[in-house]
Amino acid sequence: MTAVQSLPVARRRTSRPRVARVARPVVAVAVLIGAQEALTRTDVLPAGYFPPASEIVRTFVGELGDDSLGPALMSTVRTWLLALLVSVGLGTAVGVLLGLVRPLEAFLRPVIEFMRPVPSVALIPLVVLTIGTGSGAALFLACFAAFWQVLVPVITGVRSAPAIALDTARSYSLSTWQRIRWIQLPSMLPHLATATRLAASTTLILIVTAEIIIQMPGIGHEITMSRSAGDPARMYAYIALSGAAGIVLNVLVRRIEKRLNASHGLEGSR
Amino acid sequence: MLIVTELEKTYPTKKGGFTAVRDMSFTVQEGELFSIVGPSGAGKTTLLRCIAGLDRPTSGGVYFQGREVDGPPEDFAIVFQDYARSLLPWATVGTNVELPLMKKGNTAAERNRRVTTALAEVGLSDAVDKKPFQLSGGMQQRVAIARAIAYRPKVLIMDEPFASVDAQTRADLEDLVLRVKEETGTTILFVTHDVDESVYLSNRVAMVTRSPSRIAEVVDIDLPFPRDQIATKSLPEFARLRAHVFGGIRDMVHDTTLAHA
Incomplete structure (x- = not known):
């Protein structure tokens, strides 16, 4: 009897950290949603601008x-992944080249x-004039x-490779390709991974912005359409969708x- | 066979040139273990980098088998003190050892055989598929040594290779170096600040002064081979040589301390 009673206690103890880890954010989100629901239902927040969470979900x-x-989600995601692929591919290729060839980088x-600090959004007029208003512009x-x-x-x-590793490569007369393949590219990969994660957010932001401003099909377009149609619940639903898309890719x-x-x-x- | 003549290395600094090594001359015979021992800050690493062809001397030169060393020669291998950064963390132990062998003329079977033999030699046959960071420091340094063994250099250069491993591992690795020298006849240039280690391992010990360092004395170590951690170190001759080298180094430190006072 005592053994049977103590068993669940022991199990709860071992699983508590994981439960807490999942439960805390869930509770936090639930409290926020509940607060929003309460504030909008009681008209503390004007329901015309802030529809209750339950209505957004519905x-x-x-x-x-x-x-x-x-189609809106597909269009946004397609352009997004393509943009991510192109920017990461191109950025990596050019970055590796400039990292290896110092005079060229200088x-x-x-x-x-x-070019780096120029806000992409500032280029929208130029892009509309030259590329037009298709998905190529957002891309x-x-x-x-x-x-x-x-x-x-x-x-x-590429330049973060430890000096000792490079000295070792030289002393063993490794070829240039071996040095790049086994020392410089692997040293670069963690930097690239972090950059890719940042680029995933940036590309999504820019694409949704372009969809809102240039009125091209996609989540952003649905957001601005809902606003002009006076349907804030639908607008928030699409905003939440773009946020969810960002979370999914970020986790991956x-x-x-x-x-x-x-x-x-x-x-x-x- | 390896000749260093009037080597000088000066680094530019904000206060003008800093001479790390000055007028350094010595000859390392084929198949011998030649130690360079001196107080820390004696420019030992600078000297070694010049010999290895990693840095160019300001004047003077290094000659190997009659040819001037103007870049890292193919026949040289280096074991650095910093084994963790010298090994590639993203490659397995086996790949780390194999990489320098991936050149024309080495078949995959031949490379594989040499990797297996070298890892067996250092007692790490089981670690071939592990990553370096999964091993202890002493084991990582053994991987670095295995890489050097598998490469079969004519000259093996070791820069304070055992400075950051524990005492027991250090003794084991010292005996490993002696065994490699015995079995392969490799010429070994060994840099250390540990007097006992230099006397125990070497055919000859060169004592170098503080920067700008030059050779104070080259001591012949006439201790019998094979050497043994207990038997060799119990010999009166070992004690005498050790005291001699130790005294020389202490005087150098003392002299410079007085000079600065």
């Missing part, structure tokens, strides 16, 4: 059956330092913003990052 569920959500540094803006975010860490990463990239750091024996690979 609208969102309703939208799931609608014809506009699927030559181009003023250009990079000038360009997103790639432009994320490219620098990838380029700079990759240059740093973070997982890759962790695995990479673990294989490099780096700290903080929890």
Whole structure:
């Protein structure tokens, strides 16, 4: 009898940390949603601008059956992934080249330092004039913003190889390719992983911005359409959708990052 | 066979040139273990980097088998003190050892055989698929030594290789170095600040002064081979040589301390 009684206690004790880890954020979110619901239902927050959370959820569920959500989400995600692929691919290729060839990087540094801080959004008028208002415009803006975010860490990463490792390579007469393949590229990878995670957020921001401003199909377009149609619940539903999309990709990239750091024996690979 | 002539290395600093090594000349014979021992800050690492072809001397030169060393020669291998950064953390132990062998003329089977033999030699056959950071410090340094063994250099340069491992591991690794020298006839240039270690391992010990360092004395170590941690170190001759080298180093430190006072 005592054994039977003590068993659940022991089990609860061992599983408590994990339960707490999951429960705390869930409770935090639930409290926030509950507070929003209470404040809007009691008209402390004007329900015209802030529809209650339950209504947003109901609208969102309703939208799931609608014809506009699927294509909007698809359009945004497609442009987003393409932008991520292009900016990371291009940023890595150019970054590795500039990281390895110091004179070239020194030559181009003023250009990079000038272009890097230019807010992508400031280019929207130019892009509309030159590229037009298709998804190519959003793609360009997103790639432009994320490219620098990838380029700079990759240059740093290629050069972060320990001096001793490079001396070892020289003393064993490793070929240039062996040095790049086994020392400089692996040293760069953790930097690239972090840059990719940042680029995933940046590209999403720029694409949704472009959709709102240039009125191209996608989540952003649905947000601004809902606003002009006086349907704030639907607007918030799409805002939540874009947030959820960001979370999903962030989790995926973070997982890759962790695995990479673990294989490099780096700290903080929890 | 390895000749260092009037080597001088000066680094530019804000206060003008800093001469780490000055007028350094000595010859290392084929197959011998030549130690360079001196107080810390004696420019030993600078000297070694010049010999290894990693740095260019300001004047003078290094000649190996009659040819001037103007870059890292293919016949040289180095074991650094900082084993953790010298090994590649993202490559397995096996790959770390194999990488320098991936050159023209080495078949995969040949490379594999040499990696297996070298790892067995250092007692790490089981670790071939592990990553370096999964091993202890002493084991990591053994991987670095295995990499050097598998490479089969004519000259093995070791820069304070055992300075950051514990005493027992250190004794084991010293005997490993003696065994490698015995079995392969590799010429070994060994840099250390540990007098006991230099006397125990070497055919000859060169005592170098503080910067700008030059050779104060080269001592012949006429202790019989094979050497043994207990038997060799119990010999009166070991005690005499150890005292001699120790005294020389202490005087150097003392002299400079007085000079600065």
